[in-house]
Amino acid sequence: MIGPKVRNRTEPSQEMLPVLAGRCPFVIAVLFLGCLPLPAAAAAYSGGNGSSDAPFLISTAEDFKTIGESPADWGKQFKLTQDIDLSGFSETNLHMIGKWAALGSLQNQPFWGIFDGNGKTIANFRYRNMSAEYVGLFQHVTGEIRDLKLVGAVVTGNKLGTGGLVGCLEKGAVIRCSAVSVRVSGDISVGGLVGEVEGGAAVHTSFSDGAISGTRYVGGLVGLVGLGTVARSYSKARVTGTESIGGLAGVTGREESVVDSCYAQGDVQGSSYVAGLVGQVSAGRVWRCYSTGMVTGNAGVGGLVGYQRVLAQVMGCLWDKDSSGQATSVGGTGKPTAEMKLMDTFLAMNWDFFETWTICEGINYPILQWQIPRGDFVCPDGVNFRDFVWFAAHWRQRDCGAINLDCDGADFDQSGSVEFRDLAIFAANWLAGIE
Ligand SMILES: [Ca+2]
Ligand SMILES: [Ca+2]
Numbered sequence: 208m209i210g211p212k213v214r215n216r217t218e219p220s221q222e223m224l225p226v227l228a229g230r231c232p233f234v235i236a237v238l239f240l241g242c243l244p245l246p247a248a249a250a251a252y253s254g255g256n257g258s259s260d261a262p263f264l265i266s267t268a269e270d271f272k273t274i275g276e277s278p279a280d281w282g283k284q285f286k287l288t289q290d291i292d293l294s295g296f297s298e299t300n301l302h303m304i305g306k307w308a309a310l311g312s313l314q315n316q317p318f319w320g321i322f323d324g325n326g327k328t329i330a331n332f333r334y335r336n337m338s339a340e341y342v343g344l345f346q347h348v349t350g351e352i353r354d355l356k357l358v359g360a361v362v363t364g365n366k367l368g369t370g371g372l373v374g375c376l377e378k379g380a381v382i383r384c385s386a387v388s389v390r391v392s393g394d395i396s397v398g399g400l401v402g403e404v405e406g407g408a409a410v411h412t413s414f415s416d417g418a419i420s421g422t423r424y425v426g427g428l429v430g431l432v433g434l435g436t437v438a439r440s441y442s443k444a445r446v447t448g449t450e451s452i453g454g455l456a457g458v459t460g461r462e463e464s465v466v467d468s469c470y471a472q473g474d475v476q477g478s479s480y481v482a483g484l485v486g487q488v489s490a491g492r493v494w495r496c497y498s499t500g501m502v503t504g505n506a507g508v509g510g511l512v513g514y515q516r517v518l519a520q521v522m523g524c525l526w527d528k529d530s531s532g533q534a535t536s537v538g539g540t541g542k543p544t545a546e547m548k549l550m551d552t553f554l555a556m557n558w559d560f561f562e563t564w565t566i567c568e569g570i571n572y573p574i575l576q577w578q579i580p581r582g583d584f585v586c587p588d589g590v591n592f593r594d595f596v597w598f599a600a601h602w603r604q605r606d607c608g609a610i611n612l613d614c615d616g617a618d619f620d621q622s623g624s625v626e627f628r629d630l631a632i633f634a635a636n637w638l639a640g641i642e
Pocket of ligand 2: 618619620621622623624625626628629
C-alpha cells in the first residue's frame with residue numbers, strides 16, 4: 208500500500224496524477240507496527256491531566272512549547288485557556304507537534320489527541336524548515352484540532368506538504384479553525400491552513416487569509432484534498448504558484464475527495480491549471496461553491512476551476528465573471544457581480560439558505576451562516592448602525608420568549624425583556640465584522 212514517490216516537478220502534470228494522494232495516508236500500518244511505548248513525560252502544563260474531563264491546560268507559550276517536546280502526550284487532550292504569542296520562538300527552539308520523518312519511517316508519530324483552541328489565538332508562529340516533509344504548527348495529525356485562531360503565522364517549507372496549522376492531516380479533523388494574516392510558502396501541497404487532507408479527514412467551518420505560495424497544488428485553505436472533505440469553509444488568501452493553483456484548494460486528487468459549500472475570494476496567479484476556487488479537479492466532487500478572485504495564468508485558466516478530469520464532478524458552482532477577469536471555466540456557471548449578490552442566483556442552483564448560507568442582498572456575496580456575529584440583525588454584513596436601529600426598535604420590549612425567538616434575538620440574555628444588559632452585550636459586539 209505504499210504510494211509511488213512524488214516525482215520531479217518538471218514532469219508533465221498528467222504524469223502526476225497517480226501520486227495526487229501524497230504520502231501521508233500510507234503511514235498508519237507502519238505506525239502501529241513501529242511505535243514503541245514511550246516513557247511517561249514529566250510534562251508541566253498549567254493544569255489538567257490530559258483526559259477528556261480534565262484536559263491539559265495551555266496558558267503560556269512555554270506550555271505550548273512543552274507539547275511539541277512531549278510525544279508521550281500526543282494522544283492526550285489539551286485546552287488553550289489564554290491567547291498566546293510565539294514571537295520568542297522559531298525552528299531553533301520550538302518543535303512541531305506530531306512527527307513525520309519520512310515515508311515508512313519508524314519515527315513517524317502523529318498527534319492523535321484533541322487540541323481545543325477554546326476560541327483563543329496563537330499569534331506569530333514562525334517556522335522554517337527546508338528539508339522536512341510536512342511543515343506546520345502541527346506537522347502530522349490524526350486527531351482533532353478545533354476552535355483555534357492562528358494569527359500572523361509565517362511558515363516556510365520546501366518539500367511535500369506545508370500548511371499554516373497542519374502539514375499533514377492524515378485522519379481526524381480541523382474544525383472551526385482559522386489562519387489569519389498568514390504567510391505560507393512551500394513546494395508541493397501548500398495551503399494556508401492545511402497542506403494535505405487525507406485518510407477520510409475533514410476540514411470544516413474554517414477559513415484563511417494572507418498570502419500562500421508554492422510550486423504545485425497550492426490553495427488558499429488546503430493544498431491537496433485527497434481522501435477527505437473540505438466543507439463550509441472559505442479563503443480570502445492571495446495564492447501564487449506554478450501548477451494547480453486555486454483560491455481555496457490546489458487540487459482534489461481522489462475519487463473520495465469532497466469540497467462542499469465553500470468559497471474563495473483571493474486573487475490567484477499561476478502558470479497552468481489556475482483558478483478562483485480549485486486549480487485542478489482531478490477526481491472527486493466540488494459542490495455548491497463560488498469564487499470571485501482575479502485569476503491570472505497561461506494555460507488551463509478558469510474562473511472557478513482550471514482543469515477538470517472526466518470523472519470528476521463540479522456541480523452547483525458559480526464564479527464572478529467580472530471580478531475574476533475570466534469569462535470561462537471548465538466547471539461552474541459564470542455570472543456578473545450584480546447577480547452574484549442576489550439570492551435567486553444561488554437558489555436556482557439549489558443552495559441552502561436555511562442552514563448553510565446567508566446573504567446581504569445587493570451588498571455582499573453569500574457568506575456562511577456561522578460567520579454572522581452576535582448582534583448582526585439586519586443584513587449579514589457586520590454589526591453597524593442599521594443593526595442598532597433595529598435593536599432600538601425592540602428596546603423595552605417585555606414579551607420576549609421562544610414564541611418570538613427572544614424578541615428576534617434582541618433579548619440576548621433571554622431574561623424576557625430587552626433592557627440594559629442586552630444593550631451591554633450589543634455594545635460589546637459593536638462593529639464586529641463578519642469573520
Ligand atoms: Ca448588519
Ligand atoms: Ca434581556
